[in-house]
Amino acid sequence: MDTAGTNSVGEAAFNVLNSIVGSGIIGLPYALNGAGMATGILMLVVVGLLSQFATYILVLAGKRTGAMHYSEVARLTLGEAGYRALSGSIVVSLFGVVATYLIILGDISASLRQTYLPDHQWATRSVLIALISYVLILPLLFFRHSGPMAKWSVVSVAALPVILLLVAVRAPLYSADSAAEYPVIVGHNLFPSLGVLSFSFCSAHAAFQNFLGLRVRTMRNWLRATTIAAWAGIAVSSLFALVGLVSFGSAVRANIFLNFPDTDGYINLARALFCLTLVLTFPLSFYPIRDTLTHVFVPGSHDGARGRAAETVFTLVTLTMVCFTATRCTDLGRAYELVGAATATTISFIFPAMIYLRGERGADLLKDVAASVPLLRAPSGGSDAADAQKAAYWRRRAGAWLTLGFGVAVFVIGTSTALQR
DSSP states (O other): OOOSSOBOHHHHHHHHHHHHSSGGGGGHHHHHHHHOHHHHHHHHHHHHHHHHHHHHHHHHHHHHHTOOSHHHHHHHHHHHHHHHHHHHHHHHHHHHHHHHHHHHHHHHHHHHHHHHOTTOTTOOHHHHHHHIIIIIIGGGGGOSSSGGGHHHHHHHHHHHHHHHHHHHHHGGGGOOTTTTOSOSSOOSOHHHHHHHHHHHTOOGGGHHHHHHTBSSOOHHHHHHHHHHHHHHHHHHHHHHHHHHHHHHGGGOOSSGGGGSOTTOHHHHHHHHHHHHHHHHHHHHHHHHHHHHHHHHHSTTOTTSHHHHHHHHHHHHHHHHHHHHHHHHOOOHHHHHHHHIIIIIHIIIIIHHHHHHHHHOOTHHHHHHHTTSOOSSOOOSSHHHHHHHHHHHHHHHHHHHHHHHHHHHHIIIIIHHHHHHO
16 A cells, blocks of 8 residues: 655655656766866756755745645745646656656667567567556556655666666777867856756655655655755766766767667666666656646545546556657757756746745744754754854745756756757
8 A cells, every 4th residue: 555654764865866867867978068077067066956955945835834735835835827837847847757768768678679689570669668658657657656666766776876887887998089079168058958957856846745755754854865865866977977978078979878889788788777767767757747737637636536536547648648759759868958948947946946935924934944954053042043043044045046046047048049959
């Protein structure tokens, strides 16, 4: 039975990390090539930390409003217009995210089929995408929250070091002649690359799912879980991006596995493991689409039979639409840039910051700070404790404005640049 509140901090961190390290990781060398190696790594750290901060303040706003759904928190703080804008952004953004999962799964499985099962010509890329969607992924989509996926998230994340090691060891053997020709400081495609990074670290959509999965739902535990996940994601992503960029330079592809031949057995093992990772990550990005559609079109029925029936219908219809989109789209790089800049920035940075800032109520917020996790531990004195609360308040406020400004800049410049290209 998929009961909520069963995960430890570590298991919740694995779920958050699994939300972060999805299909976007194989596009990180491509993003570094566009942003420049030094600038790209710096921006990767910035995006990772801002994403962690955004998911933290989003749940904090939910605790204060009494709502534990992203769209409902937006309704209470931003009004009906903000609620509808966020709901649309979540559906469009995560639709793009899960579509990229199936695009990659189709590309990799078609490559593996051609190598190991050459006689099965009926198993085209489109057929394989459909089989993976309905046979492997669909059964995982009927859980009502991410709690039951925690153990599978451990398996998914555990496969990442193996994938990284295999790519790191084999990549130098296929280094292109132009491998040294990559921008060291600043690249030619900075803002669309920031869109790719935002896409890779997009996890705010699963914030409430993962928080509700905690056994002890405190802001202290949530801060620990998101911090562990953020730094682990930054470390894994940075290493993977650097290995790919240094090995292939300007020749690196949006799907780095396309830089390797189909006949390399070690890389094919990495491909198979990455497919497993994507299958297990897919539900964490799909649940918010289903929940948002149910919340918008069948409000107030989440726990009833009507709500469950609606969830089933939305699951089947949405998966079919995603499957169809993935069979028609093959340009992964453009999908990364556009989805990341146009939609991932809105749900990862812009809306969490706006929700937090609009949800502030001056003195009321200061009273709530002690109930959450102060960034600075307050001394025992009453005056000192009040000063510490005020300092924590202003730090959070400054962080929210920084997150909002970053999200708006990447959204405007990154989207326009991606569309022009």
